[in-house]
Structure formats: structure tokens, C-alpha cells
Amino acid sequence: QQQQQQQQQQQQQNMNSGGGNGNGEGLADQQQQAAQRMQSIEQEARHLCQAVMKHFSSLNEETLKRIPSEAVKQTSFKLQCIYERLALSNPHVTFEFFSFWRSLIWKYLTSQSLPLKLFGWEQVGDIIDACRDNAPPPKAFIVSGAGCSFINGRYEFDPSKVDKYGFVQPNVEISYEMIIPFSKGPSAESTGECTDGEAAEATSKQGKKITLFRCTMRSQQKWWFLSEADEDQPGTDKDIDYYQHKSRQHEEKQPPVSGWATCRAGVDPPPTLRAVGAMVPPGEEYNTLEHQLAKWAIENGVIELVLGDSIHREIVARSTCLINFL
Numbered sequence: 001q002q003q004q005q006q007q008q009q010q011q012q013q014n015m016n017s018g019g020g021n022g023n024g025e026g027l028a029d030q031q032q033q034a035a036q037r038m039q040s041i042e043q044e045a046r047h048l049c050q051a052v053m054k055h056f057s058s059l060n061e062e063t064l065k066r067i068p069s070e071a072v073k074q075t076s077f078k079l080q081c082i083y084e085r086l087a088l089s090n091p092h093v094t095f096e097f098f099s100f101w102r103s104l105i106w107k108y109l110t111s112q113s114l115p116l117k118l119f120g121w122e123q124v125g126d127i128i129d130a131c132r133d134n135a136p137p138p139k140a141f142i143v144s145g146a147g148c149s150f151i152n153g154r155y156e157f158d159p160s161k162v163d164k165y166g167f168v169q170p171n172v173e174i175s176y177e178m179i180i181p182f183s184k185g186p187s188a189e190s191t192g193e194c195t196d197g198e199a200a201e202a203t204s205k206q207g208k209k210i211t212l213f214r215c216t217m218r219s220q221q222k223w224w225f226l227s228e229a230d231e232d233q234p235g236t237d238k239d240i241d242y243y244q245h246k247s248r249q250h251e252e253k254q255p256p257v258s259g260w261a262t263c264r265a266g267v268d269p270p271p272t273l274r275a276v277g278a279m280v281p282p283g284e285e286y287n288t289l290e291h292q293l294a295k296w297a298i299e300n301g302v303i304e305l306v307l308g309d310s311i312h313r314e315i316v317a318r319s320t321c322l323i324n325f326l
Helices: 002-016 025-057 061-066 069-086 091-109 114-133 196-204 289-299 302-306 313-318 320-325
Strands: 140-144 153-157 175-179 209-216 222-228 240-245 272-276
Touching: 025 069, 025 091, 061 091, 061 114, 069 091, 069 114, 091 114, 091 289, 114 289, 114 313, 114 320, 140 175, 153 209, 289 302, 289 320, 302 320, 313 320
Parallel strands: none
Antiparallel strands: 140 153, 140 272, 153 175, 175 209, 209 222, 222 240
């Protein structure tokens, strides 16, 4: 942060003094140097994390018994935070941390100590939540059953929000869009009858773009909308809103599949949604963190550990999260 502040101050001084030979070369050099410094910082942070993970991986059961479980939990959490920051420039880097986390959990699950085993199963619940939190958004949504027939169809993820690797860019608002196709009748996705007036409206909408997007309200709640965005001022009250979903906190990450309400411009009934695929590079569809965790649990026979000779009611109770996940 200090380096970034110094860089900004230097850039401002150069601008005030007419630096950069008047052609932007000086500014470009400074930006390149700043990028190199940031890359160096990220490399050092990763090396530090790797050293910590290597140390934990070398610990035996007797040593683990002496380390407070809260300290292990806090260390894992801080490592995760660092890797999530590193993932902004290299999305695949998080796989390194989650691989370590799974191996550490395995140490606890296979120990002879019941307290260590119980902590290991607590960590299983945590890693499941973390994998879900880091899951990529769906590649598309199928909208069907809407009273406005032209709303029904396949909405693709906004391509402008995908990075060069094929991953979703960090810190962007999730949105999907569909161009209403040109056709002689109502959309094939429509599940109800269409009146002459509705058919005429559907025809007038052909070629228009309908957007499925999330909007932060003044109350700081995040609502989802199916709207025809205004060409000049999208995301404002000039949009034509057809359907909305007043989402609760657990429904804010991606569009909910049900529970939608009809807006003034819409027609009952409201639609239902179905998620399709995942926004990952081609060939990575089955290599998400959730898929890796499921593969790890199956290949290592984690469930078999629960139902083995040393079966214990507390372990059985904690294992339900993994059974439900699988």
C-alpha cells in the first residue's frame, strides 16, 4: 500500500511538472514499474504462504495435538484470504491452497485422537462452504413460464465481464443478456397462450436486448431484475422492468430460480429460471473447487472413515454436510 501511494504521488508530481516528455512515455514506464513491483510482492506473498503450508504439512499427530485448533483455523483463513487476493491476477492459484487444505483435513480425519477427528470434520464443513463461495457463476440461465412470452429464452453471461483466461473478472456485477429473436410468433420457451395484444408486443420487442442483472438498492439490499435496459442510461429508472426478485442474503450471489414477482410492465405469471453450466474456460467445467473436493472425498474413501470400526455418533453427526454435498 505504501508503494502504491508513493507511485501515485510520483505520478502526480510528474504530471504537474510536465513529465513523460509530453508523450506519455514516462507514465507508461512508471506503470510498468508499478506492475513489476506488484508482481514481485505477489510472488513473495505466495512463497511465504507455501512455506507456511509446507510447515503444517510436515507436522505429526503429536505436534498437532499441541496446537490449538483455533490457531489452525485462523491460519487457514488468513492463507485463504491471501490466495483469494492472488487469484485476482491468476485465478488458478487458489487450487494450490485448497489442495493443501484438503491434505491438512485428511491428517485430522485419519488421526487416532477423537478431538482431532472432530476438528477435521468441522474443517470439512468449512471447506465445503469455501468451495461454494468460490464457485463460478452459471454460464447461462434458461428463463421460462413468464407471462411476457418474449422474456422467455436463454440468457448468456455478459462477455464483457470475462477476463482473457475465460474466468469472470473480479469485483464485477453479475449479469446475463438475451437478444429477443426475430420470429413470426411467440417464443418457443413460452408455456402459456398468447393474446393478439401480447403477440403484437412480442413482435415489437424483436431485436431488443433483455438483461438479467443484479441491482444494489438504496437499502443496500441486492435485487434481481429482468429488464429492457435503457440504451442511454442503463441501470436507472428509465429501464423497463418486467420481473423482479427481492432477494435475501443467501440469494444475492446469483439469480434465484423461483420466487420472482411481476413488475408493472410485466404480465403474470412470473418466470422460473434454470442454471446452465459454469463460467470457466473450456475444458475446466469439471475442475472447479467443488469437483476437486468431491473427487478427493470419493477417492480417499472419506465417508468410509465415518462408518468404519471406530464409528462414533459425533463423527456421524458432523459427516452429514459432506454426504449432502456429494
